[in-house]
Amino acid sequence: MKRRAFLGLAAKAAAAGAASTVFAAPNIIIAQRNIRWQMATSWPTSLDTIYGGAQIFAERVAALTGGRFQITPEPAGKLSKGTDILDVVQQGAVPIGHTASYYYVGKSPITAFGTALPFGMTLRQQNAWLYEGGGLQLLQEVYRKKFGVIQFPAGNTGAQMGGWFRKEIKSVDDLKGLKMRIPGLGGEVMTRLGVTAQNLPRGEIFQALQTGTVDAAEWVGPYDDEKLGFFKVAKFYYYPGWWEPAPTLEVEVNIREWERLPKEYQEAIKSAAVEANMGMMARYDARNAAALKKLLDAGVQLRQYPKSVIDAAKKVADEIYAEFSSKDADFKRIFTEWKKFRDETGRWFGLNEYAMEGYLFGNM
Ligand code: CA
Numbered sequence: 580m581k582r583r584a585f586l587g588l589a590a591k592a593a594a595a596g597a598a599s600t601v602f603a604a605p606n607i608i609i610a611q612r613n614i615r616w617q618m619a620t621s622w623p624t625s626l627d628t629i630y631g632g633a634q635i636f637a638e639r640v641a642a643l644t645g646g647r648f649q650i651t652p653e654p655a656g657k658l659s660k661g662t663d664i665l666d667v668v669q670q671g672a673v674p675i676g677h678t679a680s681y682y683y684v685g686k687s688p689i690t691a692f693g694t695a696l697p698f699g700m701t702l703r704q705q706n707a708w709l710y711e712g713g714g715l716q717l718l719q720e721v722y723r724k725k726f727g728v729i730q731f732p733a734g735n736t737g738a739q740m741g742g743w744f745r746k747e748i749k750s751v752d753d754l755k756g757l758k759m760r761i762p763g764l765g766g767e768v769m770t771r772l773g774v775t776a777q778n779l780p781r782g783e784i785f786q787a788l789q790t791g792t793v794d795a796a797e798w799v800g801p802y803d804d805e806k807l808g809f810f811k812v813a814k815f816y817y818y819p820g821w822w823e824p825a826p827t828l829e830v831e832v833n834i835r836e837w838e839r840l841p842k843e844y845q846e847a848i849k850s851a852a853v854e855a856n857m858g859m860m861a862r863y864d865a866r867n868a869a870a871l872k873k874l875l876d877a878g879v880q881l882r883q884y885p886k887s888v889i890d891a892a893k894k895v896a897d898e899i900y901a902e903f904s905s906k907d908a909d910f911k912r913i914f915t916e917w918k919k920f921r922d923e924t925g926r927w928f929g930l931n932e933y934a935m936e937g938y939l940f941g942n943m
Contacts, residue, residue, distance in 0.1 A: 611647050611841050618652045619668070621661035621678040623781065626803060628866065630654065632734030632828055632859035633677040639851035640844075648844045650675060661780075665690075665831060669726045674836040677733060679828050681763050688903045688910045689721050692917060693730065695826035697768050697896040699917075702737055702825035702860060703932070704924045709827070712920045721909050727834045731852035734828035734859035737867075739820035740804065741884055742797030743788065743813035748884065751891045760784050760796035764899065765822025771895045772888075781807070788812045797822075801870035802863060810879045817882050821889055828859070 618637065622630040633652035640650050655661030664676035665683045680693030692714070700708060708714035709732050722728045742761065748754060755773035759766075766776035779787055779796070787793045789812040796813070797820060798804050810816070830852050837845065875881070904911035 611644065611843065613647050613649075614840070614844065615649045616651070616674045616836075617658060618650050619658040619664050619673040619676040619678075620652050621655050621664055621676075621682065624654050625806070626781070628802060628859060628862045629734060629736070629828060631862060632855045633830075635858045636677065636733050636830060636851045636855040639854050640847045643847035643850060644844055648847060652677060665726060665728065668728055668831045668833050671833045671835060674833050676831045677828060678831060679826060680730065680831075681826070684763060687721075687725055688907055689718070689725075689913055691764055692913055693718055693722075693732075693827060693829055695823045696900075696917075697764055697822040698893050699824050700921050700924075701928070702735055703928065704921060705735070705825045705827055706732070706856070707924060708917065708920045712916075712924075714917065714920070717913055717916065721913070722831075723834055725909075728831045729834055729837050730829045730831045731849060732827045733830040733852040733855040735856060735863075736799055736823070736826055736828075737860055737863050738800075738825060739797070739823040740800045741817035741820045742795055743804070743809040744795040744815040744817060744882075745788070745791075745813045746794070747815055747882060748817065748888060750885065751888055754888065757795055758793045760787065760793050760798075761822070763822070764896070765797070765820075767899060768822065768892050768895045771898075772891060785809060785812070800863065800867050801874055802866040805870040805874055810874050810877050814878070814880050815882050816874065816879050817884055819884070821884070821892060827856070830855070 618633060620630060620633045622633070624630050630652070637650040637652050640648050658673050659667040661678075662682045664673075664678035665680070665686070667673045668676045680690040681695065683690040695705075699705075709718075715732065719729055722730050742759070746753070751772055754769070756775075757773075758775045758777065759769060760779045761769055761774075761776050762778035766778065770776045777793060779793070781798070784793075784796045784798065785807055788796050788809060796809065798807060798809070800820075804810075804816075830848070832848065840848075900914055904914055
């Protein structure tokens with residue numbers, strides 16, 4: 580049909596109020612193709628808040644594309660080991676994954692910035708850095724170059740707790756010789772303070788703590804920890820988890836798969852990831868308080884890490900960052916910007932938010 584004739588007919592049809600039935604043509608409705616992806620995740624389904632983040636993401640992508648782009652999250656172990664997500668997405672064996680990027684610090688220390696660093700940023704700082712401080716763009720450039728992956732923040736646990744101990748910790752000396760389940764950079768800091776750090780999978784932590792294979796273990800926070808029953812075998816529950824002030828979980832997409840997606844589907848992924856990022860945090864915030872009450876009712880003893888222990892840990896963490904910076908140019912470049920942003924926003928949060936929260940929560 581010639582364009583002029585088409586427009587003429589369209590005008591007549593519109594005048595008759597029948598445009599949609601007469602001209603539901605390819606010119607007007609562009610049919611997007613149906614796409615189905617499986618998503619590898621690092622989580623068991625029982626970790627319902629974190630696995631729930633992957634579910635929120637997948638549900639929102641489907642809703643935003645009229646059901647044409649279906650992503651099915653699969654628990655750890657189904658498509659790959661929970662700590663191999665970046666690898667399988669990089670290889671293209673799976674198009675998309677949901678994971679914590681700091682599981683891959685062995686591949687590159689820069690992956691820690693995608694999740695959390697000891698004495699790093701709070702939730703508000705982390706989101707401000709990623710979305711508005713240039714952090715996500717910086718990290719995306721490096722992920723693309725190093726791993727052939729594009730990633731988006733898609734969940735957060737908020738500040739984690741400092742772990743379960745069978746005995747009280749009153750000084751750095753009390754840490755020496757302890758065996759503790761604590762992975763990643765937190766584990767590296769603890770190692771340098773004299774702890775034997777181990778990375779046990781979730782299913783093995785309770786028994787290790789019960790039998791004394793480890794003397795202490797960290798996991799997440801009240802909601803997840805209560806379900807695993809650590810309080811039955813270790814009485815002292817420490818805070819804060821200074822190694823994970825606000826760990827971000829992320830969606831990772833193989834870059835070739837990403838580039839083949841229609842633009843609208845890419846936009847759906849971006850928006851769904853933001854919803855998962857916020858939705859997971861809201862779930863934790865709504866559930867942690869009730870779980871903490873249950874733990875206290877069961878006789879758990881809360882303890883704050885002594886300042887001397889936290890100061891020693893901070894010093895060691897800074898030494899580790901200096902070592903990474905001397906060996907890895909990408910780490911140095913990102914760390915310099917990250918630290919500047921953390922310190923500057925910290926001064927702002929230290930003023931107004933801190934005063935507000937100190938007053939509101941100080942005596943509850
Ligand atoms: Ca943890």
